[in-house]
Amino acid sequence: MATNNQYLISDVEALWPRINKTYKFDATENRTIPCDAFDDGAKYETRFRMSKDQAKALFIEMVKAYEVKKEKGWPDKFDMPFSKEEDGSYTFKASLKGAYGKDATYKPIQYDAKSVKLPDDFMLTTGSTINIAIGFTPYFMREAGVSLRLRAVQVIKYVPMEASSPFGVVEGGFQFSTEENPFEVVAAPAKPTESVAKSIAGDLFEDDELTEVEESKKVVKKKAPASKSATEDPFGDDEFTEVEEPKKVVKKKAPAPKSADNDLADIVVEWDD
Numbered sequence: 001m002a003t004n005n006q007y008l009i010s011d012v013e014a015l016w017p018r019i020n021k022t023y024k025f026d027a028t029e030n031r032t033i034p035c036d037a038f039d040d041g042a043k044y045e046t047r048f049r050m051s052k053d054q055a056k057a058l059f060i061e062m063v064k065a066y067e068v069k070k071e072k073g074w075p076d077k078f079d080m081p082f083s084k085e086e087d088g089s090y091t092f093k094a095s096l097k098g099a100y101g102k103d104a105t106y107k108p109i110q111y112d113a114k115s116v117k118l119p120d121d122f123m124l125t126t127g128s129t130i131n132i133a134i135g136f137t138p139y140f141m142r143e144a145g146v147s148l149r150l151r152a153v154q155v156i157k158y159v160p161m162e163a164s165s166p167f168g169v170v171e172g173g174f175q176f177s178t179e180e181n182p183f184e185v186v187a188a189p190a191k192p193t194e195s196v197a198k199s200i201a202g203d204l205f206e207d208d209e210l211t212e213v214e215e216s217k218k219v220v221k222k223k224a225p226a227s228k229s230a231t232e233d234p235f236g237d238d239e240f241t242e243v244e245e246p247k248k249v250v251k252k253k254a255p256a257p258k259s260a261d262n263d264l265a266d267i268v269v270e271w272d273d
Helices: 052-069 194-205 260-272
Strands: 006-026 031-034 043-050 090-097 109-111 129-140 144-157 209-211 218-222 239-243 250-252
Touching: 006 052, 006 144, 043 052, 043 129, 043 144, 052 090, 052 129, 052 144
Parallel strands: 090 144, 109 144
Antiparallel strands: 006 031, 006 043, 006 129, 043 090, 129 144, 209 250, 218 239
């Protein structure tokens, strides 16, 4: 029911909505394009699809509004303006001019299902389910009728926008598959530097320096001279020295090795890079 010349059309399907800005039809491009609010033909607009019952209810309210505003010389009635589709539904449009004279109109507000205002640049899409707040504007020029002045839209169900292909289907042609690509090149894991690898290996396998002494001549295993680099191969040849008549076993701690955790962390960083 209309209240204060405002009527709510509920639960209809949006068709080619253009509410985020003003648009006009460009004859040169043969299509509707964005434009300034003061351009000729500039308007906000959306078509919508409704059921037969919804169409009847809307038309009754339009007739009532026409009777209230009808002036002397106007026809007693006007034709039903809706388009009937093959599936039995009806379509019509609601619109608002970008400007009247020198004054620009206020853009129709769009709300979500919770009545929260949507961003000004929100793009409503065809197929979305909406409620439409409109006002009735009876007129008589060359013909009589009632236009629907668009005031606000509430989006009940939003259908994401999808890009449409300009091409048809070519049977037997190439078809992209989401299955594993046998030709895909998989990058090999980054190899750790030689010095880091040696250091980690040394941390894992390096034993404390051990000197064995017996009453007779024994072989003594000594650590490489201190002058050698700490990053030298821990599996290199050790020096062997014969020692006579040692009296005890001496176990020395090797120099503190580099932290394996730090080296592993460095490798992880290099891998990520």
